[in-house]
Amino acid sequence: MNALPAPLHRDHVLRIDCAGDALVGVLSDPTADRVDGTRTADIGVLLIVGGPQYRAGSHRQFTLLGRALAAAGVPCLRIDYRGMGDAHGDRRAFDEVDDDIAAAIDGWQRERPALRRVVLWGLCDAASAALLYAHRRRDARVAGLCLANPWVRTDTSLARAQVKHYYLERLRQPAFWRKLLSGRVGLAAARELLGKLAQSRAPTAGDASIGRGDRRHYTEQMADGLRAFGGPVLLILSGDDYVAKEFLDRCRDGGPAWRGLLARPGLRREDLPDADHTFSSAAWRAHVERLTAAFVRGMAAAS
Incomplete structure (x- = not known):
């Protein structure tokens, strides 16, 4: 009987203190007996989970990502904040998880001093x-x-995206006009389009800020974080995603x-033209x- 191949990752549960509350994380480490011997020396990926999600992610995408990274030689910690x-x-x-992110890094360093x-x-x-x-x-x-x-x-940005990427595309379709002239497109649909057009013209400055400390709108804080960050950035964008x-x-x-x-230095953009928001297919x-x-691994090699 052939022996099973040695696993390329090993999972560990970490309990991390954050201001008196316990965070739970799963650390996927590369195994010491990797076939190609490639491991990052002192760098790892902290996978922040967006809400409302927990550390496994939709269709287990974060579990699979963490283990795939570890199998490639990159340790990965994913946490529930x-x-x-x-x-x-x-x-x-x-916009309220700065302490959780910092605590996760602290706890990871205590467990893995390297x-x-x-x-x-x-x-x-x-x-x-x-x-x-990064900004704060x-x-x-x-x-x-x-x-x-x-x-x-x-609210304004969503309306603009819907008008630009959905409603205007429908207006270019002959089938839409045939339905309209035949009465199969009702008044409710027309009112919806007019409402989105009006909403898309509203000034963005009118949207409420949800930032903490820095009272500017959170998107302006994000822009500052991206502009001022000194390290490399990988930006991954789905084509089929509002x-x-x-x-x-x-x-x-x-x-x-x-x-x-x-166009900032150090930013690498990768587009997946057909992908949905959560990259739900195996490919x-x-x-x-x-x-x-x-x-x-490119960062590790460049250091």
Whole structure:
């Protein structure tokens, strides 16, 4: 009977203190007996989980990502921040988890003293949380950012994205006009379109700020975090996703804070044209895993 291949990763549960509350994390480490012997020396990925999610992620994407990174030689810690999953404490919004991120890095370093540098990885509002952390804390241990479909949503930005990427496309379709002239497109649909058009013209400055400490709108804080961050950035964008489209619209039309950010030195943009928001197919998920592993291993090789 053939022996089973040796595992390329090993999972460990970590309990991390955060202001008196217990966070729960799962650390996926590369095994010592990797076939190619490739391991990152002092760098790992902290996977921030956006809400409302816990550390496994939808269709187990974060579990699979963490283990794939470890199998590629990159340790990965994924955590439940306070109020989510198995963590204690009151539930926090994405702009309130700075202490949780810092505590996770602290706890990881206590468990693995060789760890010196961390790459923050986030999808949707977890990517926003990573940028807010970079802006507010300026933590020297954070050496890189992996941002997947960052969240910049306001009521106005959603309406603009819907008008631009859905309603205007429908107006270009002959079938829409045939339905309209035949009476099969009702008044309710027409009113919905007019309402979205009116909402999309509303000034973005009117959207409420949800930032803490820095009272500017959270998207301006995100832009500052991205502009001032000194390390490399991997930006992964899905083609079939309103959140990604809103982010690109914000980079183009978001005013001086966002101008030129996609061309900043050290930013690498990767588009997955057919992918949905959570990279739900095995092929999309594997693509994201390869991009992330190559990004982090490239950082390790450059040091």
